[in-house]
Amino acid sequence: MSTSGGIELHRICSRITLSLAAVTGLFLATGTAAAEPEQLPVNYSVAQWFIDANTAKPPFNPPGANDWPCVPTAAHPEPVVLVHGVLGNGGGWPAMAPLLHNNGYCVYSVTYGIYPSQSGPIAGMGGMEPIPQSSNELRDFVNRVLDSTGASKVNLLTWSEGTLVGAHYLLFNGGDQVVSKTFNLVPIWAGTHVADPVVNAAAGLGVDQAVFDALRPICQGCVDMLPVSGFIKNLQAAGVYAPGVQYTNLVTRADTEVVPYTSGVREAPNATNIVLQDVCPVNFAGHNSVSVDPTVAALMLNTFSPGSVAEIPCAPSPSPYI
Template structure:
């Protein structure tokens, strides 16, 4: 059921945070800088280098503290990697006291040049084992019994595949999702419908592997989406928390990311902050969406959720 979220809106605090580049609710000079907006995301997308570690993330010597006993694993979306997708979220998590890790998944062997480090492109059911191995590595390094997942876009589906089909529900405590795609997206539905009508859908899928089989997997009605829907999408062993935006022009319609369940909370960004029209591409760069995600990771520790107009072009 769609939760009516009652949050403390503190425009004054937000104004200070936006002006200084600091994360809402943080003040220590020793903390990592958290810079919101398109700049860091775009710069990192152009210049990220292997091993694609985000600020404050992938510290394999990190030991979880009693206040944050479960590490957070960040799962990027289509064409992302562990570095460019989490320029604001990773240092924010580190400042809050989490051990934070970010994998890069879904690249094709031999990728080079412009495609180097452009993840999330192989079939989703091939990316899920990469997440499984990465979670095992995080648990071995930290000694934690489980992880929390913070997922974005295609990452919501990769995590769902891991949880539903690979036993991940035994090792995942919480999945927080930004712009989930449970029912797939209809963003390219006319092309998909045409391929089906012509009887060439399977040939189109084969032709897209490479360069981007996952692009087809994410479409409404794809074999993967049907499999996920038949599984029930959610595991009763995992807590779910999703942040959706009405301005999403990639998950079409955005309501395809809504899924009700007793163990799930759905939050629509504009119902918390009507003037924030951040779309799909910059949710991880938006202080409102990111702070809501932090709240989803730890509902017992209330946070001040800022409310400011987004700084990105409408719908992006």
Template sequence: MRTTKSLAAAVLAAALALICVPAANATANLPVPWTLLAAVPAQLANPGGAPPGANDFSCRPSAAHPEPVVLTHGLGANQTVNWQTYSPLLKNNGYCVFSLTYGVPGTPMPIYQPGGLVQMQQSAHELSLFIDRVLAATGASKVDILGHSEGTVMPSYYVKNLGGAAKVAKYVSLTPLWKGTTLFGVSHLYDLAKVLNLNPLIDGALDPACGSCRQFLQGSDYNNDMNSGSGIFQPGVEYTNILTRYDEAVVPYTNGLGSGPNVRNIVLQDTCALDFSEHVGLAADRNAAGHVLNALDPAHTKPVPCVPAGPLGS
């Protein structure tokens, strides 16, 4: 019986090790779950709460990592569900990490609160206030941003239009959509609605529930505004875009590519053909995480291994 129990304990320990692997050279010893499923118990235990390692406003950035990292989630997500992997990973690697849930319309729901639902200009103002708070608390002069999905394009309004270019050093994006998306052909249908003058009716019905949704569309007013004039990629900010060819939300995935002397594009499958992560999966993908760490600390880059990954990450 003792042998059976010991064997069962060993199997359980091994299984947990595969899911929760602390980062190399960890300093905080927080478990890093390489699975999106970690969001479920976290959300149930503390709905809308900060992910592990985030929002310690007594944290002081080190000389090695002088900029705090601010995490910005995707549409319909929040800080809890989006950052169970990256928050402890970055904390273990010596960063001061901060996250927020933005774009919540009305009164927050008690069990699960989706964020990113108001127009992105409004969310960008929320982000601006949050970053000012982070800078004041940490004494840093700039932050780095790590965004996923909507969290890649919403902060661009802050950087371009709200003075954020002077306060952001590095801007790392998972599954960005700088040119919007044509998902299910909705952008083309919306263009047709413009011709038929149906936009006021559609916007009036959609905006109260999701003011940001139509802003994602290729050719939207928001998208056109961000790409006009000086463009999205502002001087003085270092941009890294991390894309997957299997992105089913950003269509085509190449709409996440950027150009400019301060812009770097990484398509995961160019360096790891065994990575089949889709849009959401990059939030728990080991290969993407390696690129993120290198982007945040380009002076000390490390080889990014090719770890086989399914659609929902590795």
């Protein structure tokens, strides 16, 4: 998670140091769809996520996703829209996108928050625009999915900053009318304190507003994730959740980017909160590796289609705390 120039550098450096050892792809045993889709490799590898997100080119299609002629089945009538995190794009879903496709879903992956002027090393890195603007992009993308598939509603799989983009869309941008369920990976409902040393130092010097102003044309989305931001304050004041939408929040005690990890836990009648280690005590997948984790993937499938995975797999994460 990145909320300032220094945190952005930390985020990028943490990605560069990811292990490039390949992790064996696993497949989850699930029910057979009426019309068996072509089975694609499901790559549970944080290294593959890093490669995909950093080499993807427009239109940023991950395996199995953004097949616009896809027709939803009776078993899975609601398409699933994937919403990435900061510095990501729609191409960075090597596990969840093909897994959903293999299980008979129409899957779509949005890319949002890319400033028009971005070029060079940051070209293709999303999540930088103001979150309300990114929410507009998600709204337009979902409308395109609905028009293409003929579905009346979709489900959302959101991750990191994408949880906030989804939250704004559901609360303020009409998303509550067309979304049934949202499965949120490491959400940031109360913001993240990971940048507190920088924020507090800037405040102590009286230059915090100047720092935020300097970041605005570079990564306003990063500023919006701060607990002190106007965006987080407005989200909290509005209650975070939209009535009528079912929320499932997946958090991990091994999260080093959403600090504290409990920022993603919020009680409500229409919300379910899952701490990964309560399901699998030996699994310390971190903020990034939850997106390519078999335990998390099974929980996601059971959220969108209850009972589709009979036994949730449990094993140590090959990329703990990443």
